Amino acid sequence: QSVLTQPPSVSGAPGQTVTISCTGSSSNIGAGHDVHWYQQLPGSAPRLLIYVNKNRPSGVPDRFSGSKSDTSASLAISGLRAEDEADYYCQSYDSSLSGSYVFGTGTKVTVL
Amino acid sequence: EVHLVESGGGLVQPGRSLRLSCAASGFLFGNYGMHWVRQAPGKGLEWVSSIEWNSRRILYADSVKGRFTISRDDAKSSLYLQMNSLRPEDTAFYYCVKAAVHGASIHWFDPWGQGTLVTVSS
Numbered sequence: 001q002s003v004l005t006q007p008p009s010v011s012g013a014p015g016q017t018v019t020i021s022c023t024g025s026s027s028n029i030g031a032g033h034d035v036h037w038y039q040q041l042p043g044s045a046p047r048l049l050i051y052v053n054k055n056r057p058s059g060v061p062d063r064f065s066g067s068k069s070d071t072s073a074s075l076a077i078s079g080l081r082a083e084d085e086a087d088y089y090c091q092s093y094d095s096s097l098s099g100s101y102v103f104g105t106g107t108k109v110t111v112l
Numbered sequence: 113e114v115h116l117v118e119s120g121g122g123l124v125q126p127g128r129s130l131r132l133s134c135a136a137s138g139f140l141f142g143n144y145g146m147h148w149v150r151q152a153p154g155k156g157l158e159w160v161s162s163i164e165w166n167s168r169r170i171l172y173a174d175s176v177k178g179r180f181t182i183s184r185d186d187a188k189s190s191l192y193l194q195m196n197s198l199r200p201e202d203t204a205f206y207y208c209v210k211a212a213v214h215g216a217s218i219h220w221f222d223p224w225g226q227g228t229l230v231t232v233s234s
Contacts, residue, residue: 036220038157045207046157048222057222089157093218099171101147101159101219 003028004090004104011110017078020107022090023071028102030071033093037066037075040087049088050075077109085111114138114223116208121228124198134191134208134225142186145211145219148193150204151227160206161193165214176202198232205229 005023012018022035029035037050048057050066053073063079073092077084090104120132132148148160161182162171170182181194191208205227211219 033218034220038221040157045224045226046221047224048212048220051212051220051222087156091157091159091220100173101162101171103149103157103159106156 003094003102004092006088006090006104006107008105009108009110011112012080013112014080014082016080017076018080018109019077020075020088020090020109022073022075022104024073024092024102025071027096028071028092028094029068029073031095033095035066035068035073036091037064038089038091040089042086046089080111082111085109114210116210116223116225118206118208118225118228121206121230123231123233125234126199126232128198129194129196130198130230132193132195132206132208132228132230136189136191136208136210139210141184141189143214146182146184146191147209147211147219147221148182148191149207149209149221149224150202150230151207152201152204155204158204162219163191165211195230198230200232203230203232 010018034052038046039049040046053068054066065076067074088107094100094102115137117135124130145164147162163182179197183192207227208225209221212222
């Protein structure tokens with residue numbers, strides 16, 4: 001069961017900026033645990049997009065940016081392109097009970 | 113280049129068992145934590161289980177605790193998931209995932225394998 005909440009979908013025209021929120025609680029993001037983001041293109045496995053809140057792995061365009069504050073995090077995609085159409089998931093760690101990794105509910109980005 | 117190749121998926125009846133394997137290459141397998149993440153068809157990602165590089169810390173999602181067992185064979189650079197008492201709700205693509213960095217106590221996931229489909233149905 002996901003404990004990180006994301007909007008089911010966001011959309012934007014090419015060139016625009018879209019933002020995806022990821023809302024957690026005091027046992028995960030609010031506890032200071034880092035947030036990471038993954039992109040899943042249709043028919044493909046997920047790939048790491050942003051790690052430790054705001055860092056981009058090599059090969060990820062700087063159009064993708066991440067931020068974190070209190071019990072939430074955000075992923076922004078600027079200069080939206082057709083190839084950005086995909087599902088996006090946030091991920092963190094939850095320190096309740098024995099500990100677990102948690103994913104967001106996922107957001108479908110549509111390029112209009 | 114890191115490669116993770118899952119195998120062992122298939123169609124299985126409810127209540128039966130299945131063992132997934134993940135063959136790793138391109139990195140020093142014994143130095144990294146490893147994970148299983150699953151995704152039901154058309155649904156979101158769900159973390160399943162994790163094993164630290166030294167096998168001293170193993171975690172399971174509540175949904176599989178007591179039924180699934182994660183293990184690793186560093187000599188074979190392989191990760192396993194023994195799944196017992198399978199239920200229809202275990203139907204999913206199962207991804208083998210590497211911890212992104214060595215030495216961190218809490219991980220992020222990079223890279224991911226291509227996944228193997230497990231279908232639990234009578």
